[in-house]
Amino acid sequence: MIGFDAILSAFIAALHYESIAIIFGGVLLGYIVGVIPGLNRAVAIAIAIPLTFYMSAYAAIAFLIGLSKGTAAGSAVSAILLNTPGEPSSAATCLDGYPMAKNGKPRKALKVGLLASVIGDLLATLLLIAVVIPFASVALKFGPYELTAILVFALVFVAGMAGGSFLKGLAAGGMGIILGTVGLDPETGAARLTFGYAELMEGVPILPLVIGTLALAEMFAQLDEHRRNKGASVIKLGKSSEDSLSYREFKSTLPTIFKSTGVGAFVGALPGLGPTVGAFMAYGLAKRTAKDPDSFGKGNPNGIAAAESADNAVIPASYIPLFGLGIPGSVSAALLVGAFMIHGIQVGPLMLREHPEMLFTLFSGMIVASVLMLVVGWYGLRIFAKVTNVPPHIVIAIVIFLCLAGIQVQGYGTFGLATVFVFSIFGYFLKKFDYSFVTFLVAFIVTPMLEMNLRQSVILSGGDIGILLQRPIALAFVVFTALMVLHLAWTAYRRWLGDRLKARQS
């Protein structure tokens, strides 16, 4: 076991001014990439890997970790100010962030987002340190049966939370599911709905889809708005006291932050689910358990806090299966494996035994990165909040350019650009006719994972449903899902009864 001295020296190494400078560079770069809607975390890491060739192993890893954390904090900025998530996983942040900014409290929204990000990230990092050694193998208890049950639960939960018209929700979810099944059939290898495009064989590429439906469609919608009533809907950076975050308000979001960090860390520790699912589940939980669920979606700071803390908690938590078992839990974790390899470190169960000092250096670097994230974010938001002073006809053009350039940089080619345009038109009409893009997006992301895990479960069990009795975790989630459906049906029925009663009285 590693001695206390070694842990201490690891922390001292991380506090060296050179290390701090490198991590700071990573966080800053990540923050900027996070703000730009077209560029995402995985690409930033991929592009930065060659830069790290010339650094020492520690500096390289610290830089990349800073980068990956910075993107998560930065992506909230564009979600809140422009209603275009900088990363797909910040889509949940838009739900309350943008309305709040529109209500004249952009600074407050940004600060809540930043503090939630940093706390979520820091707590999940501490959890990682405490948990990675003894409990990594718990993730293996979550096999295909458990994951299937959790994914069904997530789908029902998020769809139920979105609210609005039941039929429209079903339609949006159905569209997501259909698009999620595009690509090669995982079992027979038959091409489904690809219309002869080789680019679709691995499914509709997620980034162009998200950029199209969320970012570009939003820009079209804003353009539309801007044309009709010039300057009316522009976010104003007021000097009013309303726009500053008081300690009491911050304190009132803390319970939400803690709960959501828990959700994010749980989702992150299971390989493959990813930050988008985590953020939406935390948002759903916050809304369900709130005293005033109706204020969500209209600028409730708890909504921002839930989405951001969970989004950020997923990232450190996804390193639990990585360092404990050698299984990368997310795309950025997989990229880090590559970076480690280039610098001569084999990631996996052996790392703990052979390079424990490296692991602790890494942990200390992660904590320093969290703190630096706060610094960069705090000063960054002052600069980025100025975006609101730029007239919309300039901002919109720049955002559209960045979206398209990002797709091009990431090698999606002309096909990617065409995909973006198709989905921007689709997303525009989703918005216009008030279909829930949350349900659509979550259904699209969950479907391929759900299909794979469900098929695995059916094949492995030989189609015997009795297997659930041997898998208590899976059974529990199946029961939760059933209760959830009953609860949703009951509230819908009561609302319907209430409406009828009202109609009769009037």
Next chain:
Amino acid sequence: MKMKRLSTAILSVSMAFGVTCLAQADEFPTKPLTLVVGFGAGGSTDIQARVLANVLEENLGQPVNVVNQPGAGGAVSLTRLMNNQDEGHTFIYAGTNGTLTFAPHAHDTDFTLDDFRYVASITTVQHAIVTGENRPFGDSWEDLIEYARENPGTSYATQHALDRLVIEYIMEQEDLDLRIVPTSGGAGMAPLILSGDVDFGYSGGTHSGYAETGEMPVLLSMDGERLFAFPDAPTVMEAGYDIDTSDFRVVVVPKNTPDAHVERLAEALEVATRDPRFIEITEERILMPVHFIGEEDATEMLYSQSENYRRLLDEMGGVPEDD
């Protein structure tokens, strides 16, 4: 004064043109090169390509940019390269097995083997059939076959059409009844094998990371030779199955690339395969042996492998096609 400036301008322009014309005649490369990886960033192909680009840059005297064009197991990048007119300034670092020699038979790819030139093969993929620790059949292939015969419904994790075809062929040969579970990539397979939910499965290289802990023993090497890090496991051939499943990584350029350019690239690649940085990352980290097989032999290898898969597919009645 003005005249002088003008004439200098004309002179320098013509000189510049002259130089480039000259350069084009006998120099390659004349501009930055693009190394395309047909997969996302972070995989073993991508890591190798990034180190390779770094090494090639020094030899070729031009920057080499790595570009990821993921999609359809590498097929998207090859389809794009097919119509490329860059005369060798754009090349792909690709795996042969799934993408080049098997895919054209199994799926409707736009390209065939004839559409490209194969500058050189530089590494061998160490793919294998693997299992987990403490299984009832231990870590020997023979015991597994015996166990699977006695226990119908023993489960196998597949990753793509090719390894599925191989395991179906083995099932037929050995008269087994296996449950074949689809998974996506090494990250999807590893938890199933490590947790024991699935008995054994295909691994493209993930097992190398567990070589020293012994958590993922190799049952059967799918390369033509025994694996580097697992010398005790027999090869597919040694176990008595007459199929060649070996997989190489080659550098691919479009068919119309001039001979001189292919030769220059091959020369740089040969130097790269002796470079300690490329050897270290490939042999010591990713655990894949480095070699250098020139255009002629590499091409022959690919054609014989392609023929081998065509035969196997015929024998097995083709891959499950969409109706």
